[in-house]
Amino acid sequence: MSPTTDRIAVVGGSISGLTAALMLRDAGVDVDVYERSPQPLSGFGTGIVVQPELVHYLLEQGVELDSISVPSSSMEYVDALTGERVGSVPADWRFTSYDSIYGGLYELFGPERYHTSKCLVGLSQDSETVQMRFSDGTKAEANWVIGADGGASVVRKRLLGIEPTYAGYVTWRGVLQPGEVADDVWNYFNDKFTYGLLDDGHLIAYPIPGRENAESPRLNFQWYWNVAEGPDLDELMTDVRGIRLPTSVHNNSLNPHNLRQFHSKGESLFKPFRDLVLNASSPFVTVVADATVDRMVHGRVLLIGDAAVTPRPHAAAGGAKACDDARTLAEVFTKNHDLRGSLQSWETRQLQQGHAYLNKVKKMASRLQHGGSFEPGNPAFAFGLPKVDEPSVVTNS
């Protein structure tokens, strides 16, 4: 059958929004992307473990996996204070970065129908169309809106009043260029995914592609801290101007005190981890938060990715879930006869997957953040999306 002739608007121009928009456009659908940010996005060097769903579209377009990712041969489990090796499991993951994936998708989509500075403030719908209002005073209309605006989704908030709930911990992120740590430290982390286990929080570290050249990798790490809501969290999330920020405090507006605390806590770590913490040039901090919904289809407005179910990062498949939502939704619009029926089946399957994934990462966090047993190779803690019973609603015919 032929794709829909309806106009589709995607609110949020990050990875899942672009994936949906590209697949729809490829099939001939009239599609626009509305992105809040004044310019194309940056992930500040954030690493991502490659899952098939994440790179599906790029590989279909002939992008070489080698050009956007670096390999690994094992997962390492280490006591981050003593350096004692808890376990090691062979694993051939590949690692990429937000910038590599987003950059590839954005380059394919192009700027023409990617509208920046479009911060959604209003959303209404009738039986035929959805009306959008943006903070720059413009309006737009489409027959369908795909809400792909992430964990702090305005679309979800307008539809359901749901905002993310703080998970009780934050993550510090840092990236190191070659030469910023000694060779032995570099080799300690290269070609591996390394867990640094602690009684109160944990670290992860792995190589990601270089900014210019994938084959000259960088090292990327995260350090998860348990921080109580109230004064402790407020102290960390209040920037140098005295403003309490809701989600992230970037390096250039961190209170110097917090950076000192980051470094001073880092002093107690086993040397390779300590060297990452002390030598990262622009570490920054982000709260970890969850959100969930029990519907993704709201009339003519459809939630996908983090804008639907916002998971914690521990199973390395949040982006994969978002891209799977995007891909399957695009297929509903381009390959199905019964749109309403297909949307319902799509919602059932994707919600099942999203809820199962959220449960999985919550379980992982309850171990990882509190010194619980985190057995090397335990399949319950494996990276990736959980299997769901529902078949994909889309037939590739």
Add this chain to the structure above:
Amino acid sequence: MSPTTDRIAVVGGSISGLTAALMLRDAGVDVDVYERSPQPLSGFGTGIVVQPELVHYLLEQGVELDSISVPSSSMEYVDALTGERVGSVPADWRFTSYDSIYGGLYELFGPERYHTSKCLVGLSQDSETVQMRFSDGTKAEANWVIGADGGASVVRKRLLGIEPTYAGYVTWRGVLQPGEVADDVWNYFNDKFTYGLLDDGHLIAYPIPGRENAESPRLNFQWYWNVAEGPDLDELMTDVRGIRLPTSVHNNSLNPHNLRQFHSKGESLFKPFRDLVLNASSPFVTVVADATVDRMVHGRVLLIGDAAVTPRPHAAAGGAKACDDARTLAEVFTKNHDLRGSLQSWETRQLQQGHAYLNKVKKMASRLQHGGSFEPGNPAFAFGLPKVDEPSVVTNS
């Protein structure tokens, strides 16, 4: 009797906090001020009508009223669309600016015990002391804390969980230098307090002292717009970066669309008002919000000014209320035998005054913002603090 030997901390270094701190210090009390902002404050040219309570301290120190304010001879009530004069009442108000009052107080207090970049994040107390935590990682302790941190008070939020409630309208503010409007427009507003009445909102305009030289005044105006909570308010309060700001959007981060709307709405006004709107170089917008409490004394933590009762601005005595809270509280600490008893009487009187004032400005707003009758000279709408029955607890002996 002699003043308290207790150490007192004032959280919030604006007008009321400085007034309290200066009076306490003058009496020999050990007092520190903790201010969230990284530098001394600026009022962005905001005008203030002089009330006796506001300038009481500065005049006691020998500051000449002429040096910080400009006079008026009448209040004018004008239809802001047609220019029709609704009424005129003789009135010898004087007008000052936030910068004049704050600057005078800050100069007297000095930087030594005025601690900047101290954003309160934590507050606890026991029977002897109050412990404060700030976002720069420092801590401080005092026997009493005076919460003078304004309408968005963190002290009040920590004590009571109370945050201000949006009043349904915003205010645009602008300031004009001599020469920025024609002489006839300047003279239209000079030497007067002018109401520009509208069916949906209102304007006020009056001269304020020049930044360098009080005798070379500027013109200051406000334009109150009714803006519905939700998309309309979100659109106005979302800045050029796509961030929804809670309180104010300053000129340099206003969405160009909102500035265009401000100017285009201004086109419909009677010429003198229109000229203010079109020629103000850096107009900015602030939400109007209320908050109230039923206690100002919370153990060893005392709320004053907007941090206790946050009123709307229409009776031109919010600063006077705050300074009266500050002055009478300082007197409780420096002139009374029975501290606990005096605090209780202080609270009773100041709460009565605060609540009565809040009721008064709400009544004024219900007329001014909705085209209700606003009779020239109606004593119910006169500027200033309401009379309260309770005597001041302080005897000047």
